Amino acid sequence: MAISPHFLVIPYPVLGHVNPLVQLSQILAKHGCSITFLNTEFSHKRLNATGAGLDNLKGSGIRFVTLPDGLGPEDDRSDQKKVVRSIKTNMPSMLPKLIQDVNALDVNNKITCIVVTLSMTWALKVAHTLGIKGTLLWPASATTLVLCDCIPRLIDDGVIDSYGIPGRRQKIQLSPNMPSMDTENFPWRGHEKLHFDHLVQEMQTMKLGEWWLCNTTYNLEPAVFSMSPRLLPIGPLMASDSNKSSFWEEDTSCLEWLDEQLPQSVVYVSFGSMAVMDPNQFNELALGIDLLKKPFIWVVRPNDNKVNINAYPHDFHGKRGRTVAWAPQKKILNHPALACFISHCGWNSTVEGVCGGTPFLCWPFAKDQLVNKSYICDVWKVGVGLDKDENGLISKEEIKNKVEQLLGDQNIKARSLRMKELTMNNISKGGQSSKNLEKFIKWAQDVASQTLQVPYNTHYYNITCDDPHTNLLSTTDGQKVSLEAEI
Template sequence: MGIPHFLVIPYPVQGHVNPLMQLSEALAKHGCKITFLNTEFNHKRANSCGGGLDSLKEQGLKFVTLPDGLDPEDDRSDHHKVLVSIKTNMPALLPKLIQDINALDVENNITCIVVTMNMGWALQVGHKLGIEGAVLWTASATSLATCYCIPRLIDDGIIDSEGIPTKKQEVQLSPNMPKMVGADFPWGGLGKIFFPYIVKEMKTLELGEWWLCNTTSDLEPGALATSPRFLPIGPLMESDTNKSSFWEEDTTCLDWLDQQPPQSVVYVSFGSLATVEPNQFKELALGLDLLNRPFLWVVRPSNDNNKVNHAYSDEFHGCKGKIVNWAPQRKILDHPAIACFISHCGWNSTIEGVCSGIPFLCCPFFSDQFVNRSYICDVWKVGLKLDKDENGLILKGEIRKKVDQLLENEDIKARSLKLKELSLKNSVKGGQSSKNLEKFINWAK
């Protein structure tokens, strides 16, 4: 009996590559063999930003690439374009790649393909070749449960066939889940083209026998009860540094943090996809100035060509803060100088903040970020909402007011530390997620 050999295929965005990389490292630690498939474009990009991929080879990870079908100068922040190109080009190339990988190691052929959302086509290819499949869902289990329940939501007349809520009402998918309004659905804010796409993708993903979730049964018990396929294996926290980063990480911020008093710094980052509108950017900058305390702000280069297109207003001094293009987030959140996290509430950031015991200020942009905010503020009670004014802006005064409120709230701090302890317990040997991961590996054998 050979060891399990996983071919893992993330959709080429940072928020999918990272958790799948962490899962791969966890599987490799259990003696499994991993072949990690990147797009050629992303592989080049990750290697030029710190080139950490080589160090992973020693841990038993092997890297292979396929072209995404786009030209080097194409705009890869246009996700519709990327999706269409991948689906048009990659499926025909995958069988040959699998054949080549298997020819190199006849004893340990690929036993299972693991994909993230948008890469379900690879499960179809695997299915035809008789290879088992699994899915790593990189958002919350709640967003997975919501997508899974789309047919039911349509049948019950809660949404129409385009995913639009039929009337203003709160929906609760199961008794232990937060109530959602239409704007909280994971396809909210993604435009009409994506809803039919999600419906189709969910059908394809059913070829995956397991839907692995980077969560714990303490964090989302109701959502995990929706289907026996959902398997919580989080928090995925393997690598200390991010060897697959698409942008050069500015590590000078760690030295800067060393100079700051304990629990004094406000950390601000909106992840790898969200874009802040110019007016909101200005309010945020002025709000950070008003705090009169140190802040660390990640302002991502726009459109991947490393030009920063944010205009700081003349009134912004920023003398108490440090601004970087991209940063080693896990190390920052674990730093004793950090007081709170102003976040877009993407699931990876949410899990990282929870596992560091850091209170949140929530500023969601799209997709599952709104329901993640409900968990942070209403269910786990480890953060506060930043409210918008009538023009949809979070004003500088609101930022200052909420930071003060949050940092004076000892209950929130205590709950954050308790939730950290509860979450991390799952990943250690004997913890629920750890047992689930072993169950998954045994199935793959």
């Protein structure tokens, strides 16, 4: 009889990492695996402060634990450099003791595998030192993962320098069957060298992971999987929308409004959890939405309006639609009233849009979003892009014209529905992603049966169970020592 694996999963504390790992955790739990989910204390409190928080996962078999990120309540956690630096400085020394105390709760069900997302690969080092196997869940496209893994080769070939800057603008192919990529659209472009160096280090540490799990499918990125034997597509990760975590409370009243709209009439506008829009561009978007003269749902995050940075223009009416702080996105994207999705092309939103059979109007901001736009517009051909004017803005007229172009193209709609069918087939019984997930679980079961029990040093943190009803564990202050000194 196979031993049930026990996964410790550790996302970087942003929604684009938390949600795919929550969805994977739910799937693994349904297959009989034990799940311990590690959040930072700040992220966990924030997630639980909303109606769409982690309380929705009670009864799913997932136990939540926390560790401090090392920052104070006054620190700005939108500064990702500060967050990454603090986490990497403070959390590695605390993880072995947390693992020890989780294991002490049930000596017959010890942690056998750690799953992390990008920027938390330091935990793979800790796991490796403790004799625990590790796996990565990559939060972006598999193409982006392979591109980042090819950075040393790109430097050696003179495509980019040691700062990640292209020697000249050109289009390259990582392999003969992959689509061409513009060197100006590399995901690290527009960031300082510190970010590039961090990415290079992360890619090196990721090699400690036995698998690189990807929320994608063979039909979405068919050529990329020959690039590395670690790559394993298990998407689309489609846990129920009601169990999706959020830093903001979802406005579900927009669904009732959506029910009243005509089929394929509503424009949905959302730019994810992190994109920040210039106030002038925000005004153009608002006026462009008015020009459409169509019903709409527009997600304007609560922090978008802090210090009135994105005040609506005086001549914005918005009478035909709804502006909401946060929305049940997957339900909207699968609603028959939806016509198209104006999106930042983040990978999670891209996959959700594809699985909704939704045509895209692409508005990428940075990082992998530019690569994703290329797939949407040039490879899958299920969307169109937006062009900036001489002032560097996407004008209200451009928004209106491109939406009309998109909705008038029946071929795009037909391809969108076909892409939905092909992608969703992967998670049906006998589908390729379902088979890959079974392969991963079988590997984890073999690991669990072979795992050697490694003693842990006890001089880290005392961990107590705060709430027996939620099985939430948290740390209490104790002596913090260096990882190298204690293991």
